[in-house]
Amino acid sequence: MRNTTRTLYLALVIICAAALAGTSGGTAYPSLAAPAASIIRVTTGGATSGACGSAWGAACGLQHALNDIAVSGDELWVAAGTYKPTADNSRSATFQLKNGVGVYGGFAMTETLRSQRNWTANVTVLSGDIGAAGNNGDNS
Numbered sequence: 001m002r003n004t005t006r007t008l009y010l011a012l013v014i015i016c017a018a019a020l021a022g023t024s025g026g027t028a029y030p031s032l033a034a035p036a037a038s039i040i041r042v043t044t045g046g047a048t049s050g051a052c053g054s055a056w057g058a059a060c061g062l063q064h065a066l067n068d069i070a071v072s073g074d075e076l077w078v079a080a081g082t083y084k085p086t087a088d089n090s091r092s093a094t095f096q097l098k099n100g101v102g103v104y105g106g107f108a109m110t111e112t113l114r115s116q117r118n119w120t121a122n123v124t125v126l127s128g129d130i131g132a133a134g135n136n137g138d139n140s
Contacts, residue, residue, distance in 0.1 A: 037073040040065050043109065044081040056109040062095070062126075072100030077114065079107045080122035084130050085140055093140045095126055 040053035042062050052060040053069060060069055062083045065076050086093035097103065105124025106117040131138025 037075060038070075039075050039077055040069055041077050041079070041107075041109075042083075043079045044083060059109075066096060066098065066101075070098055070101045072098065074100075075102040075104060075114065077107050077111070077117070078103060078105045078124050079109045080105070080124055082125045082127050084127050086130055089130055089138070091130070091138070091140045093130070094128075 038053075041056050041059040042053065042065050043056070043059040044061075046052060046059035046061040046064070048061045048064050049068075052058050053065060056079070059079070062076070062078065063085065070076060083095075084093075085095050104114060104117065104119075106119025106122045107124075108118070108122045111117055128140040129135075130140050
């Protein structure tokens with residue numbers, strides 16, 4: 001009984017190792033690795049529909065990136081500016097963040113690495129002040 005248990009355990013270890021390696025005896029298995037994360041660039045005047053975000057010159061709007069483009073593992077690189085959840089006065093509008101999506105502000109739109117951002121010099125604000133500036137009674 002003990003040899004049978006040891007044999008089954010060893011077989012399980014070999015199968016798992018082969019699956020992680022992607023092949024076993026020449027047979028290809030689907031990769032178990034997570035898909036590569038995407039960097040999605042966001043600006044205040046970014047696209048509100050369609051494909052975008054692959055470069056600063058083709059950036060997305062924040063709501064479009066959050067709602068339609070980003071998936072878990074992605075990073076949103078948000079350029080300096082003030083972002084509001086709506087262009088009108090809809091007080092129920094919000095920014096809906098997604099699990100596993102990193103949101104990083106402080107970009108001057110020249111960076112190629114996240115470590116190059118300067119969030120103190122390139123202030124990025126997510127604001128609910130959608131009505132009269134400074135009036136808390138009409139915010140979202």
